[in-house]
Amino acid sequence: MLLRRLFSVLPALVVALALGAPLLPGKALAAPVQTGHIEVELVAQEAGAAPGATVFVALRQKIQPGWHTYWRNPGDAGDATRIVWTLPPGWTAGDIVWPTPEKSRVGPLLDFAYTGEVLLPVPITVPADAQAGSVVTLKAAAAFLVCEQVCVPEDAVVTLTLPVVAGMPATDPAWGAKVAETLAKAPKSAGLKAVFNLQGGVLKLAVTGAPLKGADLSGAFFYPYSGKVIEHPPEQAIERGPEGLTLSLTPGYDFTQGTPPTQLSGVLALNGAAYEVTATAGAIPPGAQGLGAPAKAAGASLGLPLAVAFAFLGGLILNLMPCVFPILSMKAASLTAHAHDAGKTRVQGLAFLAGVVVTFLALAGLLIAVRAGGDAVGWGFQLQSPPVVAALSLLMLLVALNMSGVFEVGASVQGVGSGASGDGVGGSFLTGALAVVVAAPCTAPFMAGALGYALTQPPLLALAVFLGLALGFAAPFVLLAFIPGLLARLPRPGPWMDVLKKGLAFPMYATAAWLAWVFSQQTGSIPLALILAAAVLTAFTAWLYGLAQARRIEGKGAVVPFVLAALSLVAAIALVVVAARAAPAAAPSSVAETAPSGPGLAAEPWSPERVAALQAEGKVVMVDFTADWCVTCKVNEGAALKGQRLADAFKTSNAVLLRADWTKRDAVIAAALAEHGRAGVPLYLVYPKGGGEPVILPQLLTEGLVIEAVEKAAKG
The missing domain is CATH 2.60.40.1250 (Thiol:disulfide interchange protein DsbD, N-terminal domain)
Structure with a gap:
């Protein structure tokens, strides 16, 4: 030896x-x-x-x-x-x-x-x-x-x-x-508050604090420092809350036969994080319960190949969702500009593809980074920011003014998309980027499972799923650009193209107005007035710029209108900054005042506690997860969630409609969406009479479909 x-x-x-x-x-x-x-x-x-x-x-x-x-x-x-x-x-x-x-x-x-x-x-x-x-x-x-x-x-x-x-x-x-x-990576104290409470034969351990808000709580486990305070083998049931979680533990020797401890110390391990906690005896706080058990994200077991396939299909279908309708005018103008020039059309198709892919991956990367930092955000988070909404509103106004011929930017950037002159590569790229920014907040069939899978995976796998989504979204336009036979059916170039482009500007004006309304819902009337003033200055800027372009073509001096246009643009930007700073602090969306959904039917504000209370009363509960920036949500509200027939069906079925408004960021709503495997809105849940798991309705609703689901839920 x-x-x-x-x-x-x-x-x-x-x-x-x-x-x-x-x-x-x-x-x-x-x-x-x-x-x-x-x-x-x-x-x-x-x-x-x-x-x-x-x-x-x-x-x-x-x-x-x-x-x-x-x-x-x-x-x-x-x-x-x-x-x-x-x-x-x-x-x-x-x-x-x-x-x-x-x-x-x-x-x-x-x-x-x-x-x-x-x-x-x-x-x-x-x-x-x-x-x-x-x-x-x-x-x-x-x-x-x-x-x-x-x-x-x-x-x-x-x-x-x-x-x-x-x-x-x-x-x-x-x-x-x-x-x-x-x-x-070692467990550390992170300012978490913890209490324990022995309720019958169950030891409840509640932990709350900033690191747990919006975190993935599935798989949470408590490792005690002492081997005698709990029984180790039993499963530790998890109940989520807006501020943290509550674990149900099996009490050990110290609680059943020995002297109950005054403190319960150990490590709370989550997926990818671990924290030291020391709990004292006390009542379980409301913030540590009420949201139910964590559910595996929808699609979490798909596997990467199937998730990418679902993402591609979801991207294809996203082109048919109401969210994309305002952008169709930009796509149409871009196609008609070079419909009979196969080479330029293909270049535009590839540029549009690049714009879509780059923007999708950029938004996905930012979403992953923000979620990794502990913020409870989901798909469409960019439109939960009032400054971003204000900037997009003014940008859409500029796009519309450009399409109306007030001014030109290079190859008519649709100036962001029309490609009326030159190859329109930059315009097609920006068309793809804008289409993603405005349309991506909505979700389409197949997208829910794919996004649910992506947000549970490491960053590279998640980006692969988002790449599939981007390719599906861009595919119809790209294929059209590469199939000359389809474009050849369009009339030969002529004055009709300019008329069409100017006519297609009006959906962009509507988009700018809609975004301004969304901004008002997030901020209030005073910031809205500032944005409207900024819109006037933006239009004045575009007119001055167009005037300067015309004078330069005529060989006249253009310095003065160019300078005035620059000053007007600076003033518009300043008003946007002031409007963003004047916006009041966002109140949680889920506690908004009761608002009528339509004639005879009112939607109460949603909360997990309200759902539980209504279920305890034996009522059918429908929850509408929505946002003012979600066009599909607003279409559904107008087409399927209003009307006397629906109100009568709710009354007959003893049903209540709850609305969870995600226009502004709300960690509780984000956690509820994640529980059902969703990263965005719309989401429609119908809870049956007498309790039980909810039925998830399609993302595009009809009045008949909602009535049928409510009546079925009323039968238990």
Whole structure:
């Protein structure tokens, strides 16, 4: 045994002597030790230790496949790793920083374990009088219980040689980044508030705080520091709330036979995050409950190929949704400009495709980044921002004025799309971009499952799904551009094209007015007045710019109208900024005042508590998740959710309509949409009489379909 240990250490000694590591400052040296089923060594975050500083030294375990070691609370069986340090005089070691463990089920038991490679960092305090230029050796005696079907106690004595350096030591090139990553991912206190309450035979643990708002709470699990406060194997049921969650735990020995604790400490692990919590006895707060259990996002089990296929189909169908109708005029004008020039038409088709793809991926990337930052946002989030809505309204006004011939921008940017002159590449690209910005907030059939899958995946997989959506959305226009036979049916170029373009400007005027109305719903009347004034200045800018263009063509001076146009544009932008700042703080949409949905039928404000209360009364409940910027939603409200026939059906079926208005950001609504696998609106739910899961209605409604669903729900 002695000879084997000597030969195992000999290579490291040879390397050390060859490099002169113990003699040269600025290097850390350690040698791995094989214990049988684990390779063990000490590794450092820093390549040296500065006097008076703290250096993190980690016990690295590379565990044999199929085997595991244990967390600080091993669970139902096992034993935690223990470290006994031998340090130079004045040096002290702190507690282990334990990474979040894995759940390991062995028969009826549940253990908390580590597999593969794990680093257990420990803070080592360096005395202020440590001599710079010296070399110290840190020694740790580690004991493990390593298990597969059987458990084997193993131990190792490992050392790490560190130079003492003046100033800030460099990061260890081999292990510094991995130790830093382990420390960054380790559970930390994040200002969460936690209470527990023993209700009958169930121990309720409620946790609330900013990190949990809008977070993915599916799979949440509480790892207690003590092995006696809860029974580990039972499932931990999750109930969501607008501010956090409540876990239903099975009380353990301390609650059933021993002395109930005054505190309940441990780690709350979510998907990709973990937090230290310390709960005290108390009542469960309303913010930790009321939204039901997390549901797997619709489409979460689709798999990438099927999700991309669904996204492509959803993008195709999105072209038929009312959201896209205002943009059809831009597409039509762009097509007619070069309908009989196959080469230019194809170039425009590819430019439109590029605009759609780039904008879709940009919006998707921003959405993923914002959600990763903890904000509860969904698809269409850009139109929940009043400044963005105001800017889009004025941009659509400029597009309409351009199509009306008030001014020209390069190749008539439809000037953002008509391509009336030149190749119109830039215009076609911007047409695609604008189509996405305005149309993407709505969802079409097949999109819901695809988006539900995408928002549960890593960023690259999510972007692949959004790419499929973009390709489907752009496909009809691109195919039309590449099929000359279809375009050849159009009349030959002539004056009719200019008439058509000017006629198609009016849907763009309507879009600008609609966006201004959306802005007013988000902000109020005073900011709306400022935006209307900005619209007048924008139109004045366009007229001056067109006048300057005409004078320049005639060979006359154009400096004055150009300067006046620039000043007018600056004034319009200033009014937009003032309007955005004058907007009042957005009240939660879900607590809006009751508003009539149509003759004889009123929609009450939605809340999870209101749904539960109405179900308890035995009523049928229909929930309309909507937003003022969602054209499909407004079409459905006008065509299917009004009228005396519908009101009579609701009265006969003892049904109530609730409206969840997502025009402004609302974390509670976002969480409810996510529960049903949706990232945007519209969403229509019908809860049956007597309780139970809701039926999800199609995104395009008819009055008959709604009445049929309500009457069916009334039968229980």
